[in-house]
Amino acid sequence: MARSFQLPTLLRNDEHGSLARPGFSLPHWTWHSRVVHFAAAAITATTLIGCDDGEGPTGSEAAQRGKTVYMSVCIACHNGDPNEDGTLGPAIAGSSLELIAAKVLRAEYPEGYEPKRAGIIMPKFPYLEGKLPDVTAFLAEVKR
Numbered sequence: 795m796a797r798s799f800q801l802p803t804l805l806r807n808d809e810h811g812s813l814a815r816p817g818f819s820l821p822h823w824t825w826h827s828r829v830v831h832f833a834a835a836a837i838t839a840t841t842l843i844g845c846d847d848g849e850g851p852t853g854s855e856a857a858q859r860g861k862t863v864y865m866s867v868c869i870a871c872h873n874g875d876p877n878e879d880g881t882l883g884p885a886i887a888g889s890s891l892e893l894i895a896a897k898v899l900r901a902e903y904p905e906g907y908e909p910k911r912a913g914i915i916m917p918k919f920p921y922l923e924g925k926l927p928d929v930t931a932f933l934a935e936v937k938r
């Protein structure tokens with residue numbers, strides 16, 4: 795959270811949520827950190843592509859694709875290291891596809907599952923349906 799205070803005031807012009815998608819409003823500091831992380835993810839992606847013809851990518855291709863999704867969407871609230879708690883979302887490394895699908899597609903938990911953090915802050919992201927096996931692969935691979 796401290797990160798938001800280091801951002802240049804130049805970025806602080808979205809008082810009316812101009813950066814937010816309709817129906818998906820977040821505290822504006824969250825969007826600032828998302829922009830920063832998006833840039834970081836773009837750099838990471840470039841680096842990975844650069845490695846492809848050399849030693850080969852680390853981890854499976856599915857996990858690499860899942861990482862891209864994680865770093866562009868989930869990181870707005872979850873930690874850049876999924877083993878650690880994020881600003882809003884808890885650590886989710888090693889989460890099952892069942893749990894991820896329930897949260898991401900339906901904003902629910904599988905029956906009998908005890909949430910790591912109480913609340914219903916996380917919105918649904920139904921457009922990610924086809925990407926969830928990749929996200930699960932990434933979260934399994936980074937689990938410590």
Ligand code: HEC
Pocket residue numbers: 820863864867868869870871872882883884885886889893894897898908909910911912913914915916917919922929
């Ligand atoms: C807007 C912030 C936000 C974004 C973006 C977000 N989450 Fe969350 N997530 C949360 C919060 C907060 C919780 C805790 C429960 C709640 O309030 O909904 C949570 C909980 C979870 C849980 C349950 C953890 C547990 O074991 O109890 C999973 C799994 C999860 N998120 C996966 C994801 C994935 C995958 C993405 C990216 C596609 C994502 N989240 C994007 C905020 C977010």
